[in-house]
Amino acid sequence: MLKEIGSVFSFLTIFPSSNATLENIAKYMYVFPIVGIAIGLLVGSFGFGLSFFLDPLLVSLLVVASIAIVTGIHHADGLADFADGLMVKGTKEKKIQAMKDLSTGSAGIVGLVLYLVGLIITISLTSGFDLFKAILISEILAKFSMVLMASLGNSAASGSNSPFVHLMKDKRKLAAAFIIMLIPVALIGESTGLIMLGVTVALTLFLLGISTRSFGGITGDVIGATNELTRLASLMVFVSI
Numbered sequence: 001m002l003k004e005i006g007s008v009f010s011f012l013t014i015f016p017s018s019n020a021t022l023e024n025i026a027k028y029m030y031v032f033p034i035v036g037i038a039i040g041l042l043v044g045s046f047g048f049g050l051s052f053f054l055d056p057l058l059v060s061l062l063v064v065a066s067i068a069i070v071t072g073i074h075h076a077d078g079l080a081d082f083a084d085g086l087m088v089k090g091t092k093e094k095k096i097q098a099m100k101d102l103s104t105g106s107a108g109i110v111g112l113v114l115y116l117v118g119l120i121i122t123i124s125l126t127s128g129f130d131l132f133k134a135i136l137i138s139e140i141l142a143k144f145s146m147v148l149m150a151s152l153g154n155s156a157a158s159g160s161n162s163p164f165v166h167l168m169k170d171k172r173k174l175a176a177a178f179i180i181m182l183i184p185v186a187l188i189g190e191s192t193g194l195i196m197l198g199v200t201v202a203l204t205l206f207l208l209g210i211s212t213r214s215f216g217g218i219t220g221d222v223i224g225a226t227n228e229l230t231r232l233a234s235l236m237v238f239v240s241i
Helices: 002-012 022-027 029-050 056-071 074-087 092-100 106-124 128-152 162-167 171-215 220-240
Strands: none
Touching (some): 002 022, 002 029, 022 029, 029 056, 029 128, 029 171, 056 074, 056 106, 056 128, 074 092, 074 106, 074 171, 074 220, 092 171, 106 128, 128 171, 128 220, 171 220
């Protein structure tokens, strides 16, 4: 089991694993929240320490940079492709093709810039242990949202997303992911964490609806974009309460 979790870590982070096949990762997608816990602890501790010495805006910039480094910007690229696909006029097939285009369009660039600016500003509004909690909870929820999206959605086209969508139709895996996510979110975030969870679920369902209407289902880029957008949304909720 530890080898399988290691393969999931390698998929969601820059840390390599010799057991990282796509089928194996998809089979154990329900442990994504565990990786969220690890990323949240690592980046959250980094931000917590920096908050004692640096200005909040500088701390936020370094925290966002550390998230990008640890995760390899894998899902941020999905967000840019998702934005490009949404903005293309035409058939579902044309929209999907736009997401597969190796070059990032203007919509993708603008969307990614707005996301990063929003992330930096939002994180800068908290500090100390609150910063640690915000990062930890948002990372756990972001990873759970990917599991939820794969469990509820259907593939718009065959590709890297297909095994995840197929294997996550086992509702026992979704239940396991929910329990893994809920325990730390409820214990650390308390009522605020539960509100963040509610917003995460609502946003995931909203993105699922948009993707189904625009693309006929979900893709790997949609799942990646969900990770990024739910992270930002949950952080916004945290600093607003």
